[in-house]
Amino acid sequence: MSDRVLTVEDLKVSLPVPAGKLRAVQGVSFHVDRGETLCIVGESGCGKTLTALAVMDLLPSKARRLATRLELEGKELSDIGERAIADIRGNRMAMIFQEPMTSLNPAYTIGNQLEEALLRHRRIGRKQARERALYLLDRVGIPSAEIRLKQYPHQLSGGLRQRVMIAMALMCGPALILADEPTTALDVTIQAQILHLLAELQREFAMGLVLITHDLGIVARIATRVAVMYAGQIVETGTAEAIFSAPAHPYTCGLLACIPVPGKTQRGHKLGTIPGMVPSLIGDKHGCRFAGRCPFVIAACGESEVLLEAGGGPGQLVRCIRHTEIAGLTARSPEAVAL
Amino acid sequence: MSALTTSKAVYTGPIVEARRIVRSFSVSRGLFKRARTLRAVDGVNLSIRPGEVVALVGESGSGKTTLARMLLGLLPPSSGEIRIGGQASATLARRQIAALVQPVFQDPYSSLNPRKSIGSIIALPLRAQQDEEPATWRSRVEEMMDRVGLARRLYDNFPSQLSGGQRQRVAIARALINQPRLVICDEPTSALDVSVQSQILNLLEDLRRDMGLTYLLISHNLAVVEHMATRVAVMYLGRIVEEAETAALFHAPKHPYSQALLQSVLTPEPGLGVPDTQLGAAYPDPLAIPSGCRFHPRCVRVMPRCRTEVPPPVGMSTAMVECHLYDTPFQPKAPA
Numbered sequence: 001m002s003d004r005v006l007t008v009e010d011l012k013v014s015l016p017v018p019a020g021k022l023r024a025v026q027g028v029s030f031h032v033d034r035g036e037t038l039c040i041v042g043e044s045g046c047g048k049t050l051t052a053l054a055v056m057d058l059l060p061s062k063a064r065r066l067a068t069r070l071e072l073e074g075k076e077l078s079d080i081g082e083r084a085i086a087d088i089r090g091n092r093m094a095m096i097f098q099e100p101m102t103s104l105n106p107a108y109t110i111g112n113q114l115e116e117a118l119l120r121h122r123r124i125g126r127k128q129a130r131e132r133a134l135y136l137l138d139r140v141g142i143p144s145a146e147i148r149l150k151q152y153p154h155q156l157s158g159g160l161r162q163r164v165m166i167a168m169a170l171m172c173g174p175a176l177i178l179a180d181e182p183t184t185a186l187d188v189t190i191q192a193q194i195l196h197l198l199a200e201l202q203r204e205f206a207m208g209l210v211l212i213t214h215d216l217g218i219v220a221r222i223a224t225r226v227a228v229m230y231a232g233q234i235v236e237t238g239t240a241e242a243i244f245s246a247p248a249h250p251y252t253c254g255l256l257a258c259i260p261v262p263g264k265t266q267r268g269h270k271l272g273t274i275p276g277m278v279p280s281l282i283g284d285k286h287g288c289r290f291a292g293r294c295p296f297v298i299a300a301c302g303e304s305e306v307l308l309e310a311g312g313g314p315g316q317l318v319r320c321i322r323h324t325e326i327a328g329l330t331a332r333s334p335e336a337v338a339l
Numbered sequence: 340m341s342a343l344t345t346s347k348a349v350y351t352g353p354i355v356e357a358r359r360i361v362r363s364f365s366v367s368r369g370l371f372k373r374a375r376t377l378r379a380v381d382g383v384n385l386s387i388r389p390g391e392v393v394a395l396v397g398e399s400g401s402g403k404t405t406l407a408r409m410l411l412g413l414l415p416p417s418s419g420e421i422r423i424g425g426q427a428s429a430t431l432a433r434r435q436i437a438a439l440v441q442p443v444f445q446d447p448y449s450s451l452n453p454r455k456s457i458g459s460i461i462a463l464p465l466r467a468q469q470d471e472e473p474a475t476w477r478s479r480v481e482e483m484m485d486r487v488g489l490a491r492r493l494y495d496n497f498p499s500q501l502s503g504g505q506r507q508r509v510a511i512a513r514a515l516i517n518q519p520r521l522v523i524c525d526e527p528t529s530a531l532d533v534s535v536q537s538q539i540l541n542l543l544e545d546l547r548r549d550m551g552l553t554y555l556l557i558s559h560n561l562a563v564v565e566h567m568a569t570r571v572a573v574m575y576l577g578r579i580v581e582e583a584e585t586a587a588l589f590h591a592p593k594h595p596y597s598q599a600l601l602q603s604v605l606t607p608e609p610g611l612g613v614p615d616t617q618l619g620a621a622y623p624d625p626l627a628i629p630s631g632c633r634f635h636p637r638c639v640r641v642m643p644r645c646r647t648e649v650p651p652p653v654g655m656s657t658a659m660v661e662c663h664l665y666d667t668p669f670q671p672k673a674p675a
Contacts, residue, residue, distance in 0.1 A: 043532040143621075157622040158399075187398040188559055189618055192603035196613040214533060217562075217605030221613050240609040258537035260566035261606050262589055267566060270544075271537035277502065 005176045005208035006032040009069035013050045020282045024050045026232040032208035039219040040212045042229035048212045052178045056095050057085045091121040094169035098181040100161035104153040111149030117171045136167040159190035176208045228252050231289035238316030248312035248327035249320050250294045296322050353386040354521045360419030377625050379405040381577035392554045394564040397574035400625050403557045407523050412436035441514035445526035447506030451498040458494040464517045487512045504535035525557045561604045573597045576623050576633045583658040593660045595638050
């Protein structure tokens with residue numbers, strides 16, 4: 001089990017809002033091993049970003065976090081103090097954010113910001129820190145790294161800034177990287193380059209990677225395992241192969257039907273849609289959260305809490321009482337379950 | 340008004356024709372340095388015929404939005420000519436252009452006036468065009484709301500009470516209320532979730548078929564482009580570097596930049612991994628356009644003459660490419 005980098009069990013995050021308690025994350029469990037990429041996929045408001053922030057202990061101050069287990073490299077994080085977590089954050093685990101412009105400090109040079117993490121966590125001098133920064137800037141494909149070190153974030157393009165963010169996350173050689181929509185603000189060509197780089201570095205340094213995205217194309221190309229989130233819960237999880245070839249949850253099927261695929265979806269043909277809206281997460285909820293939008297809904301769906309249980313292929317978990325039927329349909333033809 | 344209405348009915352040529360249009364901006368570099376010139380659009384030819392869906396693709400800074408703003412009459416070209424409905428756009432009033440060309444913007448949160456009701460937002464073009472039958476406005480707006488899938492009861496609501504998908508439907512209804520000839524959709528679904536995106540794309544396709552519309556679709560999502568467009572123009576640093584029928588472009592892109600763009604599309608097929616586009620870390624800066632072929636610093640197939648000679652457009656009437664790789668085997672396009 002020494003390969004296990006992160007274990008999260010029954011993570012709950014709630015936020016106080018005027019109308020009551022917003023249960024943004026409702027009992028999420030997952031794990032990441034060394035060299036493995038877990039993609040958390042879902043639409044806005046499904047709780048994927050808060051899940052990552054909860055792991056990093058970077059939640060907004062009013063949010064409440066509860067978890068039965070939150071272990072990084074075998075060390076429980078949920079009950080250690082501010083200082084102890086600050087020693088781990090940026091050191092053993094690091095985060096890459098969506099918008100590199102807002103997550104880099106405009107008042108400090110690239111070099112200063114890169115070296116900061118290393119000087120904070122290691123007993124080394126400025127010179128060695130600078131050497132490491134140079135090495136990593138070069139490694140993430142930034143030309144003329146020496147000049148870049150002395151520049152400020154606004155002097156770099158979006159793609160270069162995101163490369164700097166990646167270099168910064170790697171400074172201390174972390175065991176785990178959490179990347180929240182790392183390429184959403186970038187052009188497609190730059191996106192492909194950044195993801196290619198991320199995957200390569202992750203293999204090279206044998207890190208665990210949690211990548212949060214709404215883009216199923218990215219998920220398919222980079223994930224070892226996938227967790228599909230809906231309304232604060234994981235509704236389906238399994239290997240990328242299984243999720244894309246034989247999804248067993250109606251929401252996953254719906255998402256896959258929504259996206260046009262070059263060479264497959266016929267021009268002018270209707271794309272699948274998911275009717276209705278995401279349910280409110282305020283207050284207590286019972287039964288399947290997706291029931292209101294699901295074409296497979298039956299009376300039993302609303303009766304009691306639906307559990308995440310084995311279904312579909314090996315290692316796959318599904319939160320749907322009719323998953324056997326749906327997996328049977330999609331195994332024959334993934335398009336069979338167009339909503 | 341009446342002259343314009345007749346010209347709408349009679350004219351059958353391209354709805355929009357841009358000939359060698361250039362738009363440059365002067366960019367300040369601080370108090371003591373001379374301002375530099377940014378050529379956002381640098382000699383573009385584009386013609387859109389009725390019934391087409393022309394897609395404009397390219398990275399940010401390639402000039403897509405500047406081109407769209409010129410076609411909408413919001414920005415005059417620095418040089419070159421735009422003809423809308425057969426008439427030179429320089430001779431048309433803003434209002435006349437607006438009757439023919441309407442926009443749908445990317446962000447439905449900022450493109451709707453938060454202090455106006457849905458009904459009055461959709462009716463605005465009627466008011467702006469001084470439509471002669473104000474008595475029918477309400478019923479026409481409601482009919483349009485039905486068409487775009489908005490419940491009539493939302494007539495008196497405000498944008499803040501609507502979801503992103505509903506707001507984009509309002510923006511579409513506003514664009515269509517005056518029955519324009521061309522709708523310019525600038526990243527119409529980029530701000531939306533995937534499940535909402537597919538609803539809006541289906542709606543745009545239905546409306547196009549039912550109302551006989553023509554679209555200029557600006558998008559960086561090539562999967563969406565392949566699904567919607569009949570013809571694609573690839574822009575790079577202010578120029579159209581390749582133009583072709585959608586199927587031809589996706590099947591066999593000619594320009595190395597088009598090839599890299601298509602390679603970058605991450606289709607949901609597990610096991611294929613993330614492609615290496617080999618574009619390098621150089622990034623396209625419209626303030627410092629490279630000599631010769633403007634793509635040469637990032638091109639994997641760069642040749643010596645690419646650094647010095649600007650590639651001429653080569654190709655037939657349906658396809659065009661600007662790249663030295665195709666200098667010889669193609670017949671040059673007839674001079675304009």
